[in-house]
Amino acid sequence: MIEVENLTRYYGTRRAINNISFQIEKGEVVGFLGPNGAGKSTTMNIISCILPASSGSAKINGFDTFEQSLEIRKIIGYLPETPPVYPDMTVAGFLKFSAGIRGVNSKKIPSAVERVIEKCSIKDVSHRIIGRLSKGYQQRVGLAQAMVHDPEILILDEPTVGLDPIQIIEIRKLIQELAAEHTIILSSHILPEITQICKRVIIINEGEIAAVDSLGGLTASLRKxxxxxxxxxxxxxxxxxxxxxxxxxxxxxxxxxxxxxxxxxxxxxxxxxxxxxxxxxxxxxxxxxxxxxxxxxxxxxxxxxxxxxxx
CATH class of the missing domain: 3.30.70.2070 (VP9 protein domain)
Incomplete structure (x- = not known):
């Protein structure tokens, strides 16, 4: 489903990622780990068609992220570290807008919005202004916009960052529920979160892949x-x-x-x-x-x- 091959990205003369390769199969929930500045967000931005690669390729369902980005945007939902929401809009209004720009048929927009409002448990705040919501609710709205077009793949970059313990538990539970229906790439600094949710991990360090395996496989290979x-x-x-x-x-x-x-x-x-x-x-x-x-x-x-x- 997701094929990354020899992916490299420069910012000026600085190399952010170097020749990285990995594959993610349909239905997998994969943790994407690395220290700050390791290249996680750069990789996720390339896969999400936000950034072009300097060299190498990233393909989703056979579509190239650079040459066929419109096709890919239909099948992925992306939640960056800072939720891409409009603070002056209501939750329902923003989700209707998001559904429209993601190509949801106009007749299906109301049901699509209702579906993600229900799934993300934001019905009680659906008519409130986003900017007046708590960080936890804004994160839920960000997740709802990533799901409103019913994508096959969800790419979640630090979805629980800045949340209090109760909000973290709620978002984590929601992601676990979504894992039954979607292929998910999850980036997080909270390692127990990855352990609980993900079946396989990709570890990136200094712009290069350090490991790709299940937790059990990594334990067996590294334990001395x-x-x-x-x-x-x-x-x-x-x-x-x-x-x-x-x-x-x-x-x-x-x-x-x-x-x-x-x-x-x-x-x-x-x-x-x-x-x-x-x-x-x-x-x-x-x-x-x-x-x-x-x-x-x-x-x-x-x-x-x-x-x-x-x-």
Missing amino acids: SERLSLTVRNSEDNLEEGLKNLVQVLSVSRGEENQFLIECELRSNLQDEIAKLALEKNWGIVELKPVPMTLEDIFLKLTLEEKEPAA
Whole structure:
């Protein structure tokens, strides 16, 4: 459905993205991650026909984003980081206007507007001026305008930025509901959000693709060790030393109270040995559990650790 091949974009002499390639299939919900200035918004703007590429190509359903932008605009809905709304218009008036410029048949505009008002839960504010709405409601209106022409693909750039916790939960729930009906590209700095919503992630760093895979696939390819969390009742001075003396333990760090993070070699199966040692030393295990690799761990490894020079 979406094919990006060797995409490069310059701003003057500065190269924003360099030779990036990826594919997104119909029905996928893909997270698009990267540090500030990594090239996420540039890539999304090219896919959305807002910017031309300097070289390479981006195609949606076989249509080229530069040469056939009118065809593509019919099948994508784009919500940039700042919702593209007119603050002096009413919600309903703005959505009717948006439907018209997106080519919705004039006879179908009322039903199209009613559909997105209902789906985005903005019926109670449909006759209010947009500029007087809360940030959360303005974000919902921005999402409604991206959906009013019933596009196959939704491209959402930081849809929860600047929202309070309750608004974030509401928008996140809405996106999860939309995922059943649309192909979605979601850019977000909130990594747990990506974990909850997306099946696959694309990580971009310094204008280049760092990884494209499922969370499970990235974990399997990047994990070099395993971690265990140990909490005990009785913490003695040489507890850390005792743990470090176990074969296959790489490091031990102390957390809050009597909690310890143990890094060990892959597939070391140390739980039994730790439990035996704890019994001998009368530590009194409160909890011993594996610590899974998170998307945050993966993100930091790909965007920070790889930049550090080798010793």
